[in-house]
């Protein structure tokens with residue numbers, strides 16, 4: 001539990017400690033167990049605790065790196081700063097040479113995304129759903145413009161390094177995204193078309209699909225035809 005697998009640019013499979021900085025969240029995405037209206041117990045790591053945990057696992061050879069995400073705390077910028085702090089402490093104070101994948105908060109200042117790329121091997125921004133209409137219905141606080149804007153910032157950073165070898169390091173393992181499938185009646189060809197356009201426009205390394213998985217005891221007040229979903233398994237503090 002809490003360890004996932006990913007692939008490095010040269011094709012090696014690596015084990016990553018996959019955790020949330022916190023499962024507290026200001027947003028209310030209806031497919032997410034950590035949404036604001038969910039009654040799950042909340043917990044939060046400090047950046048220093050995540051660093052200690054990562055180094056402990058890494059030194060014991062249990063993981064080759066960290067995959068860090070977070071619910072939205074206080075603001076997009078503040079949350080992104082906390083994620084960057086973890087990566088910076090690992091790289092600069094602990095000389096961590098392992099793999100770092102940081103989930104990017106779409107609404108964060110592009111300057112913060114650029115900073116994240118200095119420390120992370122891979123950055124990812126979740127597209128969340130295959131169509132803008134699905135996003136508006138199920139995650140109304142998220143905006144396709146912000147999501148694609150963040151992808152564009154990452155794309156530009158990666159291209160800059162490719163075109164200017166002396167440019168500062170930026171996410172050498174590129175970017176990926178995650179799309180939830182099965183949340184509504186979007187057909188397969190629309191899903192594949194959406195993925196194809198992301199690969200083409202932003203040169204994504206991978207679109208990950210996450211199956212919609214109902215949570216049986218979800219509150220009845222959630223205004224959904226289907227129950228809210230567990231989007232993926234991630235270790236949270238507690």
Ligand code: SF4
Pocket residue numbers: 025026027028029032033034035036070071072
């Ligand atoms: S998907 Fe992310 S932003 Fe939306 S409620 Fe869950 S943790 Fe918050």
